[in-house]
Amino acid sequence: MSPSFKAGAREGFRVCLPVSVGLIPWALVTGLAMVSAGFTPVQAMGMSFIVFGATAQLGTLPLIAIGAPWWLILATALVVNLRFVIFSAALAGPLAGGTLLQRWLCGYLLTDGVFATCLERLRSDADPAWRLGYYLAPSMWCALLWQCSTLTGVLAAGAIPRGWSLEFMASIALLVLLVPMxxxxxxxxxxxxxxxxxxxxxxxxxxxxxxxxxxxxxxxxxxxxxxxxxxxxx
Known part of the structure; x- marks a missing residue:
């Protein structure tokens, strides 16, 4: 990692840290929802790692629970994630030039929060290494925070009081992400x-x-x- 990459990583982490807190209620709700739908902890975390998207997970869970056709479940997951087509198109220029592995990693780690907070600087900075660090550091942090919080929701499904209204807190966190977009x-x-x-x-x-x-x-x-x-x- 070059000094430029490290500098970008530090700046990206600093900028996205406050926004990343909003992932915690969303991840807790997702973990609780998967357990409520009948998933085992292994199945729930498998879906979390493979799908890595609250909207797709929460959108398909009711369909899975009622035994909907597989094509409808797949179509729902694809449609609710179509926004990432726009996000990817916007990031294609700033993140161009990396290796195939780097591009796959950037695509997998793409989240609403990082996109909303980092896009402007990614478009304006001229150093490719700095841009990559600025994007990857907060993206990897958000992925780690998401999986840990989801696991907490899965394991604590029976202990978290329903009166905490985590669904409402998750909606508020989403609104925080929508404002900069x-x-x-x-x-x-x-x-x-x-x-x-x-x-x-x-x-x-x-x-x-x-x-x-x-x-x-x-x-x-x-x-x-x-x-x-x-x-x-x-």
Missing amino acids: ARVRPMLVAMLTGGVLSVLLRGLPLRLGVMAAIVGGIAAGFATEHLQKKTEAR
Whole structure:
């Protein structure tokens, strides 16, 4: 690791540390939800490591619990994670030039919090090694914090009082992540479109309204980014 990589890693960790605290209630809720759905601790942690995404895990758990078709479970997981297509496209330039292993690792570790807090600096700094350290250090920290907190939720499923309202705290933590993202116009349009569609289509069976809202939000975000680039090019 070069001095530049280490400097970026220190700065990225410092910037993301306050935001990473919001992962704890989300991970606890996810761990509790998996145990409540009938998962064993090994199954729950296996899903946590393989999927590594609260939205996909929580979105598919009700379908798994009711014995929904596998294609619907897979489609739900793919759709709720479509936002990472936009995130990856935005990070492709700043993180270009690394090895295949580095790119795979960056993709696996991609989280909402790191993306929201690090994107601006990643786009503005000219040193590739610094950018990689700035991204990887907080990403690896968030992954470690997520898995440890999920394991805590799994093992303490019977001991955590329901009156703690962890679901509400997790929602508040998500709002903290959404605020910095809203400064980017395509993200803001995607959020608003997805939110409106999810309300309008909430009556559809098998949570298809949520899937449609996510697809609509992603499409609106891409369309806005395309129009913005055309406007800037003139």
